[in-house]
Amino acid sequence: MKKIITMGIVLVLGLSMIACTNKDESSMSQEEIKQESSIEKEGTKQDITSDSEVSKKENVTKEDEKNSLEKYIKLIGLSREEIIDAIGEEPNVVDEGGLEFLSEDIRVWFGEDGKSVNEIAIYNSDIDFNGASVGGKIDDFKNIFGKPVLEDNVSGYSNFDYKGLVLSIAYDPSTDKVVGASLIKEWK
Template identity: 55%
Template sequence: MKKIITVGITLLLGLSTIGCTAKQEVMLGAKVSQEEKATKAEEKNTIENYTKLIGLSKEEIIDVMGEEATPIDEGGLEFSNAGIRVWFGEDGKNVSQIFMNSSDIDFNGARIGEKIEDFKSVFGKSVLEDTGSAYSNFDYEGLILHVQYDPSTKQVIAVYLMDEWE
């Protein structure tokens, strides 16, 4: 009788361990999935990915952004989830500039809300700078990175990515 009870207890303990392990694996899988989602979202919020939007048509950018756009001034569109606004070239057909003011966007290590010096250390010498108007323009892969900052704090408040400087 003692043997049967011992075997029964051992069997129950073994089964409960298997159940815990399976539950832990499911929880670990969920954790990995959340980490993967965070990594994918972070990868999407890089300056490299926003450069790919320049030149897209209205239909293409709406499709790529995956959210409903709100019309804004001068024929532009706002994508509030992404924290960007876009405007189209003179023909009104292709994206020619993107306005970004989200601190979630990674500019190769610099972010909105940081100092203009952080952008200078990442992008090098500006191709055009106006300290009175508080902006610096950088050449970025053949595009213009127009960085606006607060003149008193030198803190970056917004960035435009443009196909040309007017």
Template identity: 60%
Template sequence: MKKIMSVCIALLLGVSMIGCTDKQEETKEVTISDSEVSQEVNVSVEEEKNNIEKYKKLIGLSKEEIIKAMGEEPNSVDEGGLEFSNASIRVWFGEDGKKVNQIFINNNDVDFNGAKVGEKIECFTNVFGKPVGEDTGSAYSNFDYEGLVLHVQYDPSTEKVFSVYLMEEWK
């Protein structure tokens, strides 16, 4: 009986030690992962939440910086722009051709502070307030977003938004 009791106690201690070791290793893995993430935050936007703030950070980047941040090889589009297929965005550069000043987004997964592409223009008005410029004939509304212009295009018959431009200024 003493032998059985000793074996059970030894087995219980062994199992409980294995659990402690696993927890320590998990903590190490999380710590390593957290430090890796913090190193990549400044460089890449791939893992960030898919919201307007993610795209706001791209305004002002150079061609090299945005390619590095997006983590994919872009395709050239009209007027010197670049298309990033994985992110479903296009960017254009200022008159000097050096810094991103305009981002085209037609991805309905992007969260514009609660409004999304595919919803009615009213959703954007509810979130961003009264437009600073609009043309119902051309079916667009411009909203001020932290010093940038949110140019929202919609279908005039359904009032559903089909694309959004985030840009430095509206000309």
């Protein structure tokens, strides 16, 4: 009988030890869950911040591109439909089959095939030509793009080689003020 009582006490103590251990593990699990949740929340917060930062960077990039020469370089070679879609405006038809986009303050002309953009004339003074702009002086362009590959001081234009394209700058020869710029697909 003593053996049965002793076994009963051992069994009760054993069960209570197991119950206490499970309770501690369960408390620990809940604590771990809380920590993991806070880490996940922090991670989510960091991800949101990261996404927000990425979004801001994309907006800055888009804003920078909006006023950069690179935006117009990407338009060279597009078809009539593609350029209308890219700019998102119905253009006015201008001389020699060109198109004028008032929102961008540009005009485009198509190559000999009449199908792809060959020249873009830019009149917008907000466009950044690597530090120079329409409305500035021709010397600003010469300082940035170097010696012109072709120049006519009487007619008032200077052509520069720029990334395989011709960057033609028109200016008033009496004031040296730039009145427009054109990107032209390299001619043969």
